[in-house]
Amino acid sequence: MAATRTDQQISPASWQSLHQFAKFVFSTAMSALLNYLPFSKKEERRPLPDTVESDDIIPVHLFDDTAAARGIVLVWTLQFEDVLNPHKLSDALSKLFEMEGWRRLGGRFRQRPDGGLEIHVPREFTNDRPAVYFTKEEFETPMSEHPLASRLPKPTGSISTYTGPKEFCALGLRPETPRNMDDFVHSDIPQFCLHVQTFTDGTLVNLTFSHVTTDLMGLSAIFEAWSQVLAGKPEAVIPMPGYRKDVFDDMLKSPRKEPHVLADKILDGWRFKVWGLRSLYESWRSGNIRSRTLCIPKDTIRRMMQQARSHLEEEAVNDKPFISEGDIFAALSCLMLAKYQGRGKNRELATIMAVDPRSRARSVFLPDKAYVQNSPTNAFVFCRANEILDLPLGKLALQVREAIQAQTTEEQLKASTALSVESMKTNSMPVVFGSTNMAAQFMSNWTKGDLAEKLDFSPAIEQEVRLESRRGKRGHPVYYQASDPGHNTVSAISSVFVVVGKDYEGNTWFSNSLPQDMWTDLMDYLEQLSHAGRAPKL
Numbered sequence: 001m002a003a004t005r006t007d008q009q010i011s012p013a014s015w016q017s018l019h020q021f022a023k024f025v026f027s028t029a030m031s032a033l034l035n036y037l038p039f040s041k042k043e044e045r046r047p048l049p050d051t052v053e054s055d056d057i058i059p060v061h062l063f064d065d066t067a068a069a070r071g072i073v074l075v076w077t078l079q080f081e082d083v084l085n086p087h088k089l090s091d092a093l094s095k096l097f098e099m100e101g102w103r104r105l106g107g108r109f110r111q112r113p114d115g116g117l118e119i120h121v122p123r124e125f126t127n128d129r130p131a132v133y134f135t136k137e138e139f140e141t142p143m144s145e146h147p148l149a150s151r152l153p154k155p156t157g158s159i160s161t162y163t164g165p166k167e168f169c170a171l172g173l174r175p176e177t178p179r180n181m182d183d184f185v186h187s188d189i190p191q192f193c194l195h196v197q198t199f200t201d202g203t204l205v206n207l208t209f210s211h212v213t214t215d216l217m218g219l220s221a222i223f224e225a226w227s228q229v230l231a232g233k234p235e236a237v238i239p240m241p242g243y244r245k246d247v248f249d250d251m252l253k254s255p256r257k258e259p260h261v262l263a264d265k266i267l268d269g270w271r272f273k274v275w276g277l278r279s280l281y282e283s284w285r286s287g288n289i290r291s292r293t294l295c296i297p298k299d300t301i302r303r304m305m306q307q308a309r310s311h312l313e314e315e316a317v318n319d320k321p322f323i324s325e326g327d328i329f330a331a332l333s334c335l336m337l338a339k340y341q342g343r344g345k346n347r348e349l350a351t352i353m354a355v356d357p358r359s360r361a362r363s364v365f366l367p368d369k370a371y372v373q374n375s376p377t378n379a380f381v382f383c384r385a386n387e388i389l390d391l392p393l394g395k396l397a398l399q400v401r402e403a404i405q406a407q408t409t410e411e412q413l414k415a416s417t418a419l420s421v422e423s424m425k426t427n428s429m430p431v432v433f434g435s436t437n438m439a440a441q442f443m444s445n446w447t448k449g450d451l452a453e454k455l456d457f458s459p460a461i462e463q464e465v466r467l468e469s470r471r472g473k474r475g476h477p478v479y480y481q482a483s484d485p486g487h488n489t490v491s492a493i494s495s496v497f498v499v500v501g502k503d504y505e506g507n508t509w510f511s512n513s514l515p516q517d518m519w520t521d522l523m524d525y526l527e528q529l530s531h532a533g534r535a536p537k538l
Contacts, residue, residue: 046186051110052129055120058104061246063376063420064212065117067428070181072211072484075169076219077204078455078477079152081470083463084203086196090134092230092460093194097131101240102225105191105213105372106131109184117185117212133193135174142201149197149204152479153293155507159300159526161519164291165483165511171197172206179486181210202465205457205477211374217356218372220449225370227456240370247371250364251357251417260415261406262380262433272427274436279492282439288516289494293481298506300530304328304393307529311394323397326445326499327404330381331397332525333497337441338385339538340495340518345385348438352493353379353404356448357417361410376420376430379407382438389538441495451501452477472504479503481511 097106107121125131143149148171153162177193178184184191193208214222221240228236241247267275283289308328312320330353337349355377358365365371381403388396406412420430434440458475472478481500495518500509514522521538528536 048111048186049108049188052120052122054123056107056123057110058107058119058121058244059246060109060117060119060212061242061248061373062424063246063248063430064214064374066374066376066424066430069211069374070117073178073180073183073486074209074211074482075172075485076207076480076482077152077165077168077171078207078480080203080205080457080475080477081465081472082202082457082461082475083198083200084196084205084457084460085462086134086136086198086203088230088460089196089205089457090132090136090194093192093226094125094131094134095234096222096225096229096237097190097192098125099234099237101243102237102370103131104240104243105222108188108190109181109210109212111185117181119191129188129190131190133176133189135193135195137195137197139197139199141199143199143204144201146199149199153295153481153509154479155295155297155503155505157297159297159523159530160295161523162293162295164293164513165481166291166485168481169483169485171195171204172208173485177208178210181212184210214372215354215356215374216444216446216449217358218370218374220451220454221370221372223451223454227454230457230459232459238368238370240372242371242373247364247373248376248417251361251414252421254414256415256418257411258415260412260419263415263419265380265433265435266419267432267434267436268423268426271436272432275432275434275438276492278436279440279494283491283494286494286515289513290516290519291483291511291513292519293500294510294512294522296508296510296526298508300526301325301506301508304332304529308392308394308397311392312398321398321401323394323401326447327397327401328393329445329497329499330400330443331393332522333441333443333495334381334383334388334396334400335393335525335538336514336518336522337439337495338383338389339521340515341385341439343385343389343538347385348435349383349385350434350438350440351381351383351400352432352440352442353381354442354444355379355404355408355413357408357413359448360408361413363410377408377413377416378430379404380433382434440493441497442493443497443499445499447499447501449501451480452503476504479509483511 096102103121104119106125107119110118110120112118122129139146148168151163152168172195174195178187178189191209191213195206197204225237305325305328308323330351334351341347341349357375357377358371381400416431423429423431455477456475461475494515496513498511500511502508525536
C-alpha cells in the first residue's frame with residue numbers, strides 16, 4: 001500500500017489556521033505559566049493579607065472550588081422603580097450574614113499553600129471588617145440622564161435584542177471591588193460587595209460575588225432571607241447548613257443502586273483533553289461570539305407553546321405527553337446548534353443543562369433549609385443535526401423532557417455526583433459526557449429561582465413610582481441581569497443560552513452568548529414565529 005502524506009490532505013489555509021491556533025495556545029499557556037513564576041514579574045507580587053488568629057477557618061466545598069467557578073465573578077444589577085434606602089438594604093444583608101450558619105457568607109477567601117481555597121470568617125464583624133462591602137451613589141437626576149443606566153433594556157412590545165449585560169458591569173463596580181479571584185484572596189474584602197445607586201425615579205442594586213460562593217438557587221435563598229430580615233422578620237429565615245460541612249457528602253453516603261444512564265459516554269483522561277482542545281480551537285476560529293440580551297413578548301411565547309404542543313396532539317391517541325416551557329426553550333437551543341453546524345452533518349451535538357438537585361434529591365436536601373453552594377449536576381441532551389432539523393419543535397421538546405427525566409431521579413443524581421467527585425481529581429470540574437468530536441453548548445434556566453418574587457425590598461422604599469407608571473410589583477425588581485466583567489477568554493463552549501425569566505408584563509428575557517450566525521438564525525426563527533399562523537423554517 002502506498003504511503004499517504006497527511007499534509008497533502010489539508011489545504012494551505014487550514015495549515016495557516018492551525019499554525020495560528022498553536023501560537024495562541026502556546027502564548028496563553030506561557031502567560032499562565034509566567035504568572036506563577038515570581039522571577040519573571042517586573043513588579044512585585046501583591047502581598048497577601050495577614051491572617052487574623054481569631055478568625056474561624058472553614059473549607060471551600062469540593063464543587064465550589066472548580067476551575068470554572070474560580071474563573072467567574074458575577075456582577076448582578078437589579079433595577080427598581082421605587083427609590084430605596086441604601087442603608088436599610090446594607091444593614092439587612094449584613095444582619096443576615098451575622099446569623100448562625102449564614103456567617104459563612106461574610107467570610108473572606110484565602111488561598112492555602114497547596115493552591116486550594118478556604119474561608120476566614122471574622123469572630124465579630126466590625127466597621128473595619130464588615131460582613132458586606134457596602135458603597136452607594138446618589139444622583140439628583142433620573143436614570144434616563146445617566147450615560148449607562150439609561151441604556152438598560154426595556155421591553156418594546158416586539159422581539160428585541162440589546163447590548164449584553166457585560167457592558168453594564170461598570171454600574172456595580174467600585175475601584176476596590178474584586179474583578180477576579182486573585183483580587184479576593186489578595187484583599188480582606190468579604191465575599192459580597194453591595195453598591196446601591198439611587199436616582200430620582202428609581203434604584204439600581206448591584207451585587208458582586210464570586211461563583212465560588214454559590215449557584216443561582218443558592219442566590220435565590222439569599223434573596224429571600226435578605227428580604228425577610230429587611231421586613232423585620234429574622235425569625236422567618238430558614239437555617240443554612242453547610243457552614244463547615246459539605247452537604248453533597250450526603251449524596252455519596254448510601255451505596256449506589258444503579259449506574260448512571262450515560263456511564264458509557266464519560267469523557268475522561270485523554271478523551272476529555274482531545275474534546276477540550278478541539279472545542280477550544282473551534283471557538284477560537286469562529287471569533288465572532290456575541291453576548292446579547294433578548295426579550296420575547298408573551299404573545300410570541302404563547303404562539304411557540306401552542307405550536308409545539310400541537311405537534312404532540314397530532315399523534316396522541318389518548319393523553320398527550322406534557323412538555324414545559326423550559327423543554328421548548330431547550331429544544332429551540334438544540335435546533336439553533338444543529339442549524340449552526342449545518343444540515344446533513346452527522347456530528348454529535350450536546351446541550352448541557354444545569355440541573356438543581358435540591359428539589360429532586362429529597363432524602364438529602366430538606367425543603368426547610370437554605371443550601372447556598374454550587375451543584376455539580378447537569379442533564380445532557382444529545383442529538384444530531386441531520387436528525388432534528390426537520391423534526392417539529394414539540395417532538396424535539398419531548399425528547400428533551402425524556403432525557404431530563406431519565407437523568408434527574410435521585411439515584412441518577414447521586415450517580416452523577418459520584419462521577420463528578422472522580423472527575424474533580426483529574427479535570428477540576430464535574431463529569432462531562434459525550435464524544436471527542438461532539439459540539440457542545442450550555443443552557444441554564446433561571447426561572448425556577450423566581451428571583452423577582454423572592455426579592456421584596458418594599459420595606460426600604462422612600463419614594464414610590466406613580467401608580468400609572470408602574471410596570472412591576474411594588475418593591476420588586478422590574479429587570480435584572482448578571483455578567484462577569486473579566487470573562488473574555490476563548491471558551492471551550494462558545495454557545496450559551498440563559499433563560500433569565502419573566503417580567504411582570506409577561507415578557508421572557510434571555511441572556512445569550514452565541515456566534516453571530518447562530519444569532520441570525522435565532523432571530524429569523526423568532527420573527528417567523530411572531531407572525532400568526534406561520535410555521536418557522538430552518
